[in-house]
Amino acid sequence: MRGYFAFLRGAMLVGVVYRLGFLFTILGNIVYMIIAYFLWRSIYAGKEILNGLTFDQALLYIALGSTIFILLKTYTDWGMAEEIRSGTISVYLTKPIDYQLYNLFSTIGFASTSILTVTLPTIFMLFFVFRIPFVLGAGYLFFPVSLLLAFIINFNMDYAIGLSAFYTESIWGISTTKEIIVSVLSGALLPLQFFPAAVQQVLMVLPFQAMFFTPLMMVTKPDQNAGVFLQMLAVQALWAAVTYVASRLLYNQAIKVLRVAGG
Amino acid sequence: MTLIHIQGLSKHFKILNRHEGLKGAVRDLFSGDYRTVQAVDGISLDIEPGEIVGYIGPNGAGKSTTIKMMTGILKPSAGVLQVNGLVPYDNRIRQAMIMGVVFGQRTQLWWDLPVIESFKILKEIYKVDQKMFDEHLGMFHELVGLKALYSQQARTLSLGQRMLCDITASFLHNPQVVFLDEPTIGLDVSIKAKIRSLILELNRTRNTTIILTTHDLGDVEALCRRIIIIDKGKILYDGDIKKVNALFGAYRTLKLQIKDYSEATLAALQDRLTGTFGAGHGITIAQTEDCWTDVTIDQARTPLADVLAFIMTNFTVEDVRIVEISMENVVRKIYDGALK
Amino acid sequence: MLTLGEYIRLYFLIEAQYIKGQMQYRADFLISSVGMFFSSLATLSIFVVLFNSIPDLAGWSLMEMVFIYAFYMIAISPMQILFDAVWFLRYKIQSGEFVKYYFRPMNIMFYFMSERFDLKGLTQLAAGIALLAYSSIRLGLVWPVGKVLILILAVFSASLVLISIAVMAGSSAFWVVNSYPVLALAWKVREFAPYPITIFDGIFRFAFTFILPIGFIAFYPAQFFLRPAEISPLFYLAPLIGIGLFALTYKVWDLGVNSWTGTGS
Numbered sequence: 001m002r003g004y005f006a007f008l009r010g011a012m013l014v015g016v017v018y019r020l021g022f023l024f025t026i027l028g029n030i031v032y033m034i035i036a037y038f039l040w041r042s043i044y045a046g047k048e049i050l051n052g053l054t055f056d057q058a059l060l061y062i063a064l065g066s067t068i069f070i071l072l073k074t075y076t077d078w079g080m081a082e083e084i085r086s087g088t089i090s091v092y093l094t095k096p097i098d099y100q101l102y103n104l105f106s107t108i109g110f111a112s113t114s115i116l117t118v119t120l121p122t123i124f125m126l127f128f129v130f131r132i133p134f135v136l137g138a139g140y141l142f143f144p145v146s147l148l149l150a151f152i153i154n155f156n157m158d159y160a161i162g163l164s165a166f167y168t169e170s171i172w173g174i175s176t177t178k179e180i181i182v183s184v185l186s187g188a189l190l191p192l193q194f195f196p197a198a199v200q201q202v203l204m205v206l207p208f209q210a211m212f213f214t215p216l217m218m219v220t221k222p223d224q225n226a227g228v229f230l231q232m233l234a235v236q237a238l239w240a241a242v243t244y245v246a247s248r249l250l251y252n253q254a255i256k257v258l259r260v261a262g263g
Numbered sequence: 264m265t266l267i268h269i270q271g272l273s274k275h276f277k278i279l280n281r282h283e284g285l286k287g288a289v290r291d292l293f294s295g296d297y298r299t300v301q302a303v304d305g306i307s308l309d310i311e312p313g314e315i316v317g318y319i320g321p322n323g324a325g326k327s328t329t330i331k332m333m334t335g336i337l338k339p340s341a342g343v344l345q346v347n348g349l350v351p352y353d354n355r356i357r358q359a360m361i362m363g364v365v366f367g368q369r370t371q372l373w374w375d376l377p378v379i380e381s382f383k384i385l386k387e388i389y390k391v392d393q394k395m396f397d398e399h400l401g402m403f404h405e406l407v408g409l410k411a412l413y414s415q416q417a418r419t420l421s422l423g424q425r426m427l428c429d430i431t432a433s434f435l436h437n438p439q440v441v442f443l444d445e446p447t448i449g450l451d452v453s454i455k456a457k458i459r460s461l462i463l464e465l466n467r468t469r470n471t472t473i474i475l476t477t478h479d480l481g482d483v484e485a486l487c488r489r490i491i492i493i494d495k496g497k498i499l500y501d502g503d504i505k506k507v508n509a510l511f512g513a514y515r516t517l518k519l520q521i522k523d524y525s526e527a528t529l530a531a532l533q534d535r536l537t538g539t540f541g542a543g544h545g546i547t548i549a550q551t552e553d554c555w556t557d558v559t560i561d562q563a564r565t566p567l568a569d570v571l572a573f574i575m576t577n578f579t580v581e582d583v584r585i586v587e588i589s590m591e592n593v594v595r596k597i598y599d600g601a602l603k
Numbered sequence: 604m605l606t607l608g609e610y611i612r613l614y615f616l617i618e619a620q621y622i623k624g625q626m627q628y629r630a631d632f633l634i635s636s637v638g639m640f641f642s643s644l645a646t647l648s649i650f651v652v653l654f655n656s657i658p659d660l661a662g663w664s665l666m667e668m669v670f671i672y673a674f675y676m677i678a679i680s681p682m683q684i685l686f687d688a689v690w691f692l693r694y695k696i697q698s699g700e701f702v703k704y705y706f707r708p709m710n711i712m713f714y715f716m717s718e719r720f721d722l723k724g725l726t727q728l729a730a731g732i733a734l735l736a737y738s739s740i741r742l743g744l745v746w747p748v749g750k751v752l753i754l755i756l757a758v759f760s761a762s763l764v765l766i767s768i769a770v771m772a773g774s775s776a777f778w779v780v781n782s783y784p785v786l787a788l789a790w791k792v793r794e795f796a797p798y799p800i801t802i803f804d805g806i807f808r809f810a811f812t813f814i815l816p817i818g819f820i821a822f823y824p825a826q827f828f829l830r831p832a833e834i835s836p837l838f839y840l841a842p843l844i845g846i847g848l849f850a851l852t853y854k855v856w857d858l859g860v861n862s863w864t865g866t867g868s
């Protein structure tokens with residue numbers, strides 16, 4: 001395990017080198033929040049409540065959603081595809097390390113710099129610049145765990161997408177398609193309450209809602225009882241396990257391509 | 264008429280002194296803390312049509328920088344530079360028409376296209392007519408047998424094959440001058456030989472001027488009548504290769520691994536060599552890596568065989584190699600007055 | 604030196620070869636086209652879902668929003684298809700490979716951009732045209748020849764704005780080497796082009812009209828066809844803004860090309 005933390009640290013150092021990048025990312029996020037503010041203001045058009053969400057809740061949901069989007073966008077799939085395409089992956093296969101864990105820790109390292117440089121400043125801004133009212137509730141306590149689980153589900157999916165590089169020349173198409181599907185169906189762009197009831201029912205049994213909708217609801221509606229939150233976490237944990245097993249199986253399948261066809 | 268005229272040409276680069284850490288990076292954004300590198304320092308030379316000039320010197324001497332100025336990529340900091348009577352930097356497109364360039368290991372072929380398609384695109388760019396195009400390719404095929412490679416994508420070629428194709432491409436439009444910046448780097452002996460004969464043949468049949476930089480003195484000996492040696496941006500020697508050739512040819516370095524080596528061994532070796540071969544023996548001794556001792560011998564003064572025999576009988580030598588003189592040593596010899 | 608006609612001929616020659624090369628990766632092309640198709644439809648599906656809960660957005664109906672969005676999809680296609688190479692500029696600069704573009708007797712921007720041709724962008728173009736046709740039928744718009752010509756001119760101007768934003772962001776690689784964050788920022792901002800500028804007030808409306816002119820990408824042009832009565836006189840400035848912005852971008856690119864001195868060897 002100690003070894004894997006070295007990967008985490010290494011990725012953090014690389015992250016720091018790209019600090020100029022973070023500056024632009026924050027800038028982009030600010031512009032996004034300004035636009036989102038105006039957009040949602042005209043969506044509400046003076047109405048108190050829409051689909052059970054107040055304007056403040058919706059804005060918090062959307063702004064925080066875009067921040068989590070940045071946090072989850074770790075380019076793991078791109079990095080893996082590059083390693084697979086160039087054959088560097090063989091280097092890892094000759095070492096006594098697990099490729100998935102190695103990637104997970106590098107990804108966490110990369111993301112932890114972005115928590116400090118993007119996520120926290122944004123949350124700070126939401127409450128102090130945009131002055132979104134802070135509702136006290138148990139949801140905030142569960143939020144970090146929920147976020148971690150969302151992160152793991154997202155990682156497992158990225159990992160599976162990265163593995164597809166064994167089969168195609170470029171993963172652009174698969175990666176983009178996945179990103180679009182996730183951003184629409186997970187509620188990252190629009191709270192799931194806005195979808196028609198029948199669609200909502202379908203979305204709730206898919207894994208995508210566990211990546212955005214669940215953690216975001218913990219913060220937008222934090223004043224529910226702990227049982228509700230625990231149930232949400234249980235569903236997330238289940239999806240984390242399912243996606244993990246699926247990506248493992250895929251790895252075992254994909255690695256055969258390498259063994260047969262050569263790097 | 265002179266093809267390339269250079270007078271007092273200089274180029275310096277301004278480099279920001281970077282600082283470490285986060286604070287340093289912020290400071291660098293506003294800092295005016297520059298250091299200048301004088302890459303080319305007041306060189307003058309003239310090159311006539313049809314010459315093959317070897318432009319050589321150690322790493323960082325300023326060769327590539329000079330070529331980048333001659334090809335119109337870099338703007339000189341000072342001095343006069345004319346190719347065919349025009350200033351390259353101000354007439355990049357017009358100059359590119361009469362030039363061919365091969366730069367190091369970077370290919371200028373279209374990466375994903377079959378080689379022949381790259382050639383066809385170049386044919387359009389340079390407006391080469393079909394008859395000439397066919398003639399050229401026929402000639403290249405005769406010289407190096409490239410045809411088999413034509414249907415392959417550039418990215419699938421080996422380094423040597425790609426270099427051959429790149430050189431072919433650079434001559435396709437029958438340029439007046441071709442710049443070859445390290446065309447033989449990383450290639451094996453047989454490909455090197457092919458490249459050399461290709462260059463010679465093109466120069467002979469078309470009178471193409473060729474400016475060649477290389478670290479392989481073999482290339483220079485095989486191709487050039489004239490060589491220019493540059494170091495730290497200044498020209499050390501410009502003239503007939505014959506004079507320098509003697510220098511390359513005469514010097515050989517014996518690399519020795521002496522048993523139980525110590526500082527004292529070096530001194531002893533020095534003393535006893537002087538004792539045996541007299542004062543003007545032309546032998547220099549240097550310690551390189553941990554266990555190798557370099558003995559450089561001027562064969563004009565002392566035969567290598569004698570020195571080797573002497574050392575073998577008087578010291579316990581575990582391993583020995585004979586190498587030709589390196590570029591760095593040639594430069595050192597010139598500084599030491601070898602060409603005076 | 605090459606004439607304009609010769610440049611165009613050369614472009615077709617290079618792209619024909621490039622497409623032939625890309626066709627080896629047929630599966631890849633299919634998946635990418637599907638990806639492109641989905642990504643164009645994502646925003647659209649959000650509109651559709653959103654309009655379940657609201658009657659209009661700042662006074663604009665769903666079909667009108669679809670029209671604006673379709674215009675945007677068409678306008679972004681030239682950038683996507685012809686200028687895709689901007690995303691790779693930073694790699695060429697990092698590795699020093701960019702030096703090769705100086706050696707040919709050609710315009711450097713032409714040479715560089717001609718090296719890629721993004722086929723999958725055609726999917727987006729097709730989807731955009733289909734949506735534009737669909738929404739204008741639903742809205743009962745009529746298209747006399749004069750209006751079609753104005754549409755073409757409007758698409759052209761909007762495309763120039765989009766191309767300029769991308770190329771200018773990409774050109775930052777000449778100075779900062781890693782231009783990805785700058786490009787990503789420009790890319791993100793552009794996503795808001797298909798929303799009505801009228802949702803903003805005060806300084807923000809001014810900013811998105813004049814400073815970061817995303818209003819000219821889709822909203823002002825589309826307004827002309829949807830509600831000619833409300834049209835802002837700014838619409839007539841669009842071609843000027845497009846051409847002016849592109850000229851400025853070309854200057855920045857040229858400055859970058861001239862100031863970039865290549866890596867050491």
Ligand SMILES: Nc1ncnc2c1ncn2[C@@H]1O[C@H](COP(=O)(O)OP(=O)(O)OP(=O)(O)O)[C@@H](O)[C@H]1O
Pocket residue numbers: 276277278300301302320321322323324325326327328329864865866867868
């Ligand atoms: N773009 C640049 N910015 C800063 N310094 C540079 C740049 N290009 C070259 N230099 C410096 O100028 C000097 C000469 O470099 P140049 O590439 O001309 O050497 P060279 O003779 O071609 O060496 P080599 O044999 O290693 O290729 C070097 O000290 C190099 O570091």
Ligand SMILES: [Mg+2]
Pocket residue numbers: 326327328444868
């Ligand atoms: Mg060089």
